[in-house]
Amino acid sequence: MIKVINEELGIDLLGVLVFNNNDIVLANDVPGELMRLAAFLVNFINKVNGIKYVKVKSNNVLMYAVRSGDLVVMFLANPTLIEGALSLLDRYVDKLVKMSWEIINRAKAIEPAITVEGDELTEEDILILLDYFKGKLRELEAKGE
Amino acid sequence: MVKVFKLVIAGPYGAGKTTFVKTLSEVVPIETDVPAQGKSTTVAFDYGKIRINDIVVHLFGIPGQERFNFLWRIIAKGMHAYIFMVDSSSFESVKSAIFMYNYFTSTFPTTPHIVAANKQDIAKVKISDVRTILGVKPDVKVVPLIAINKKMVLEALVVLLDEVHRLMYGSSLQRGNSHGTGNEKALM
Numbered sequence: 246m247i248k249v250i251n252e253e254l255g256i257d258l259l260g261v262l263v264f265n266n267n268d269i270v271l272a273n274d275v276p277g278e279l280m281r282l283a284a285f286l287v288n289f290i291n292k293v294n295g296i297k298y299v300k301v302k303s304n305n306v307l308m309y310a311v312r313s314g315d316l317v318v319m320f321l322a323n324p325t326l327i328e329g330a331l332s333l334l335d336r337y338v339d340k341l342v343k344m345s346w347e348i349i350n351r352a353k354a355i356e357p358a359i360t361v362e363g364d365e366l367t368e369e370d371i372l373i374l375l376d377y378f379k380g381k382l383r384e385l386e387a388k389g390e
Numbered sequence: 391m392v393k394v395f396k397l398v399i400a401g402p403y404g405a406g407k408t409t410f411v412k413t414l415s416e417v418v419p420i421e422t423d424v425p426a427q428g429k430s431t432t433v434a435f436d437y438g439k440i441r442i443n444d445i446v447v448h449l450f451g452i453p454g455q456e457r458f459n460f461l462w463r464i465i466a467k468g469m470h471a472y473i474f475m476v477d478s479s480s481f482e483s484v485k486s487a488i489f490m491y492n493y494f495t496s497t498f499p500t501t502p503h504i505v506a507a508n509k510q511d512i513a514k515v516k517i518s519d520v521r522t523i524l525g526v527k528p529d530v531k532v533v534p535l536i537a538i539n540k541k542m543v544l545e546a547l548v549v550l551l552d553e554v555h556r557l558m559y560g561s562s563l564q565r566g567n568s569h570g571t572g573n574e575k576a577l578m
């Protein structure tokens with residue numbers, strides 16, 4: 246997504262992040278220092294009611310965050326970026342929010358699975374598994390695959 | 391009673407874990423991939439399963455990027471075994487796996503595992519070099535893999551299950567196994 250934005254707008258974003266409360270839903274490879282700054286900003290946004298947009302500039306990053314319901318979309322740009330260009334980023338918010346909800350919903354669907362732990366297996370169980378997969382291999386070989 | 395066999399597919403970004411789960415799962419696997427760097431990457435985990443009599447094999451593909459390493463331990467908890475997958479199409483890709491491999495072998499030192507050198511159809515790194523770069527112990531097998539090739543995926547799984555059996559019950563069931571430990575030149 247960051248590549249698409251940079252190409253379409255002719256800018257050089259450092260990162261695009263989407264948070265659900267304080268959890269990261271979407272992120273590109275952002276250096277740890279910037280990630281910590283972003284987390285700090287999101288924490289602030291989540292604590293203050295009614296904030297829709299936040300713009301923060303430091304020596305090494307310009308952070309532009311947009312709230313959309315429970316989600317916060319954050320763009321990390323070089324501080325030399327003309328601030329007027331930030332409004333152009335708004336057009337990508339809906340798409341990022343939509344992508345993020347898809348991920349969140351898929352994660353919810355498989356949430357019970359994440360806690361699955363393996364049962365104690367007997368030697369017979371292991372042999373059943375081995376026989377099954379060897380049988381599948383033989384089937385493929387018989388088909389000439 | 392239905393029993394759970396938990397299998398984890400680990401490895402760095404772009405190693406082919408999602409493809410492996412898709413190739414093996416008999417149900418439509420759940421993927422959590424998003425576009426990244428012109429490809430796609432897993433941000434939560436991939437999940438598939440296979441039912442064999444009263445045993446359900448749960449397959450988990452772990453997100454490869456280090457910023458998701460808080461998920462590695464959570465997903466790996468209670469696993470029976472893991473396949474550590476690397477992209478053998480470039481030295482850089484294999485080297486990018488060192489941190490994650492060290493994490494897994496030090497965090498789960500007694501869990502049976504094999505290393506799968508994926509993308510053998512376009513491989514640039516020999517299996518013996520994969521072993522050297524990752525520092526794979528001599529008793530751990532390194533197998534060739536093309537994750538879109540179901541036969542190779544099944545072969546890797548059979549090798550892993552044989553390792554599980556060997557470590558649990560002290561004997562290998564594989565006869566004439568070409569996936570030796572330390573003599574991988576024969577595979578190339």
